[in-house]
Amino acid sequence: MSGSSGVAAVSAAWSTGRNLDSTDPVSIQESIDQLDQLQNQVRIHLFRLLQRLATQPGDGLDQALSQLAAQADKVIAESPEASILPHIGTYQEIVSRILKLTSEISRKQAAEDMEKQVQEFEERLAAGSLSDAAYCCVRLEKMAQDAEEELADREARQQRRQQQGKEEAAGAGGEDAGGEGEGGEDEGGGGGVGPPRVTAESVALLRETAELCSAKLKEHPEVAAFKNAFRRSWLVVTRTHALDGCCAEAVTVDSSACCVAVRSALRGGSVQVAELISASQVLGLQQPLLRQMTDRLVNGALEPMLTSPCCVTVTPAAMPGAAATLAWHPAPPGSGAARPLRQRGSSGGGVDGPCDPEHCCQHLLRLLATWLLEFDEGLMEVFGGPFWRAVADCYIARVARPFIAANPEDVEGCEAVVAAAADLEAMAENLNFTNGEDPYLAPAVESLARHALSNRQEKYLERARQLLKGVPGTTLPPPPSAAAGGGGGGSCWDTVMAGQEVAVDHEYYRRLAAGELQDWEVQDPPSGCRTDGSPLAVGRYLITRRMDECVQLVTGLVEDACAGSRALSRALLSAVASIALMARSGGKGPALITDPPMSSVPQLGLLSVNDLQHLAAMLLLLSQGYGSALEAATGEGVVRVLVGEALQLRAAARVLMREQLRSQYGTLDEILAGLDGLRDVGRSDTKVGQRHRRVVQQLLHSLGRLGRAACEVLTPEDGVALGAAVINHVAGQLVATTMSKGDIAHDECVELGELLGPLVGGAVEAWLASARGAGPDLSGIPLSVVASALTARASQIRKLQCVLHVLRSDTIAHIEQLWDRGELALLAPPELEHLLLAISEDSPGRRAMLQKLRD
Structure with a gap:
């Protein structure tokens, strides 16, 4: 460090000497003053460095004094630095003695700490408190580990300081930067005045004590063999x-x-x-x-x-x-x-x-x-x-x-395994070996047992799959067992009669037709059925033999579920839902209305609708007849499940019926196209008139064909609903076509009446023609009642009849009489007004009638 100051002074003096005017005394004196000033600055900086090194840990001061003593011949005899030289040796001797004493004190302090830890360990071990003794071992190991880390950190800092000193001695960096960098390193290391907190001896003592305590806790004879090698x-x-x-x-x-x-x-x-x-x-x-x-x-x-x-x-x-x-x-x-x-x-x-x-x-x-x-x-x-x-x-x-x-x-044996596993786990839970929040044994065994239960379930599902997904014209194998709902094989579309006839109260309907009912009967009419009949009867209807066997299958399945264990009952109940799903979606094999045979043969589509409705009705009956037993067997709410499946089946049946109606609407629309929108009516063309009459006859024939299928396959209520929808579709288009005419001549009115009259008067009769040929009633309901119900629901055919009444009327007065008697009630006032304007000329009577309609 003093060497660096000397170099700086020489450099400053050389710079001053180069600018010195040797002939000028003033300039020479200024140069001498500058040299003295530089010498004082170097001296002050040197003492500052010595002071800083004296207040920091490590051997930085010793190194600085040793360098000063080694360059004694370069120190000016009368300078303050020369007074330091005689005391450097004494200082180094004192520092060496201090280091020895510090090391001894650190060792004694570490020994006292170890004695306290060992004494506590001995007391805990003698008292049989293994956990406390183990805590003592852990603390000793932690102390040894912390001491090793601190010692290694101090040695690393010392090596960095030494490397820094070597760089400064070689002239790396400026003097000020070197001094400040060294001081920053010592301060960053967390140093201070005083001896080091740990030494290599104290670390070794800590490690040895920890090993001895662990060995005593172990009391194993082969401790020494492991100690040196590992x-x-x-x-x-x-x-x-x-x-x-x-x-x-x-x-x-x-x-x-x-x-x-x-x-x-x-x-x-x-x-x-x-x-x-x-x-x-x-x-x-x-x-x-x-x-x-x-x-x-x-x-x-x-x-x-x-x-x-x-x-x-x-x-x-x-x-x-x-x-x-x-x-x-x-x-x-x-x-x-x-x-x-x-x-x-x-x-x-x-x-x-x-x-x-x-x-x-x-x-x-x-x-x-x-x-x-x-x-x-x-x-x-x-x-x-x-x-x-x-x-x-x-x-x-x-x-x-x-x-x-x-x-x-x-x-039964598999169920016994599940029950035994559940009981065993319940006992383990009571003993706190496990908790009930996360059971392990019972679910695992139940999962294994499901294999046996699934075999039982799969038999029903496989049989249902064969029934519902068979190809038309094939013969089904017999069911696996009588309990599963047996039956012989047969064609895909073989049918059986289902349902019960309605026990109609004929006396009630006779008195109703004769007007002999009492006032209270009119205000609160009875159901129209005898009390000795079934209240759930909806009439006779056809279903496929496959669905009949499927219903027997489901009934046998439900009976087995009621008699089985909880696991078996739940498995079989899920099979019911699977069968219902196959019936309404995957089971469309025999009921696909999009296939060509389904569109051309209405009976097939109606049979598919009946199949779904019949299965839905049976599920509702099973939910009421076996609901309590199923809930007791499964431990779950079953009625809601079965009712939900029945509702979904009914919804699927409605979808099928709508598809069937769309198919039949398309067929009827093709026939109606032969009327050419009634544009050629009234032109006195014989061929056109004959063609139009053939179209009307085709319509009646188509209605008769559909009516026969509906009366043979559907229940009376569904047959009436289908007939009303079809007749309304045909009559509604004819009403709309007629009402769209802006001017209707007298001859055209007459021809329209003659053309559409047979359809208005024969549509309902054509629909029920096949039923009348079979007997006086339909599933126990008199055909007169069925015809009245169909007429009441076929509102468009009655509206078409009102239009024909207007077209056939010769005078406005006759139309007014019809209106007043309510025979034109299905025509709205604007519609009747439009017809009056189309068929008649302006007259006081028409103006009065129009004003009456507007009022």
């Missing part, structure tokens, strides 16, 4: 062996002797199991040690007991903390094999008889809960985490899965 991994090995020894004392499994011994007090009662588990948690070894204990209990004891029939004997502990044992031995010949599953009401075997699997598990759980964990809820929860999952897996592998795999058709 210093870092030695502590973990020591703890593991020590705690494993305690665990082996707590749980002893001797597979050859078929015995398990457990105790809650270890080392003569000085250590409790709770302390053992707590210490393992402190050292981070709780889960590995619990897994070791679990593996010994499950693999060495439980698995042999579940593999073959055995007799189990439990011997309680003679005193608190003593060993309790569970011994098992193979069942003697002739004693009978243990039941593969616990039957309802069984006690797990007699005194000398073999013990069934779940009672073997229960004996082991009670042994551990009573004599090892002493019903400590915290310990049982910690221990039960890995243990119960291993027990459940062993039960599944050795009991549940083999039985279900060997007996997939034994639904």
Whole structure:
């Protein structure tokens, strides 16, 4: 550092000398003053650096003084620096003695701290508090680790300072920058006045003490062998062996002797199991040690007991903390094999008889809960985490899965497995080995048992699939069993009659037609059916034989669900929903109205509608007849499910009916196109008139054909609804076409009346013609009543009749009379006004009639 100041002074002097005027005394004096000033600045800077180094840790001051002493010949004798030189050696000797004393003090302080920690460790270990002793070991290791990190950090800072000093000595960087950079490094290192807090000796002492305490906690004879070769991994090995020894004392499994011994007090009662588990948690070894204990209990004891029939004997502990044992031995010949599953009401075997699997598990759980964990809820929860999952897996592998795999058709046996697993898990939950929020054993076994249940369910679904997705013209195989709804094979479109005739009260309708009803009967009319008839009767209708067999299938399925267990009942109930889904979507095979045969043959589409409605009606009846039994069997709300499926089936039937109507509307529209919009009516063309009359006859024929299909296939109510829709479609277009004419001549009115009159008077009769040929009634309802209902709902044909009344009238007065009598009620005043303007000339009578309509 003084060398650097000298270089700076020489450089300044050289710069001054170059500008010096040697002939001028004033200039020479100024140069001398400048040299003195530079010398004082260098001296001041030197002392400042020495002061800074003296107040910082490390050997920076010693290095600076050593450099000054090594360059004594360059120091001016009369300068203040020369007075420092005699004292440098004395200072270095004092610093060396101080370092020795500081090291000794640090070692003694560390030794005192270690003695306190070791004393606490000895006291905890002697008291049997393994967890507290483990905490002492952890604290010692943490102290040793922190000391090692601090020592390494101090050595790194010292190396950086040395490297910085070498760079400055080589002239790297300016003097000021070097001094400030060194001071910043020391300050950033967290230094200060005083000795270092840790030394290599104190770190070694900490590490040695931690190892000795861990070795004593372990008490293993091979400590020295591990100590030298594997210093870092030695502590973990020591703890593991020590705690494993305690665990082996707590749980002893001797597979050859078929015995398990457990105790809650270890080392003569000085250590409790709770302390053992707590210490393992402190050292981070709780889960590995619990897994070791679990593996010994499950693999060495439980698995042999579940593999073959055995007799189990439990011997309680003679005193608190003593060993309790569970011994098992193979069942003697002739004693009978243990039941593969616990039957309802069984006690797990007699005194000398073999013990069934779940009672073997229960004996082991009670042994551990009573004599090892002493019903400590915290310990049982910690221990039960890995243990119960291993027990459940062993039960599944050795009991549940083999039985279900060997007996997939034994639904009752599979249900017994599920019930046994649920009972076993309930007991484990009561003992706090597991919690009810996340069950494991029961759902796993139930999932395995679903295989057997799905076989039973699949039989119904496969049969329903054959019924609902068969190809027309094929013959179905017979059903799998009579209980599943048997029946012979047949063609895809074979039909059967379903439903019941309506018990009509003929006397009521006679009195109604004769006007003999009492006032109260008019105000509150009865249903029109006899009281001795079925209140649910809707009439006779046809369904396919396939749907009849499918309904029998569903009925048998529901009966089986009522008689089965909860798991079976739920599985079969889900099959009902699947069958309904196939019927309304996937089961469109025999009911696809988009196929050409379905569009050309209306009976097929109507049969498909009846099939869906019939299945929906049967589901509603089953929900009422078996709803309570199904809810008791499944433990769930069943009525709402069945009603929901029935409503969806009815909605699908309505969709099919709309599609069928659209198809028939298209056919009728093609026939109506032959009328050419009634444009050529009234032109006295014989050929046109004959063609128009043939069109009307074709319409009546088409209505008769559709009416025959509706009366033969549908219920009376559905047949009337279909007839009203079709007749309204035809008559509505004719009304609209007639009303669109702006001027209708007298001849045109006459021809329209003659052309459309047969259709107005014969549409309803054509629809019911086939029914009249079959008898006086339709499903018990008189045809007169059916005809009246159809006429009442066919509003457009009656409206067309009103239009024809107007066209056939000779005078305005006659039209006014019809209006006043209500015979033109279906015509709105604007519509009648339009007709009057189209068929008549202006006259006082027409003006009066128009004014009457407007008023």
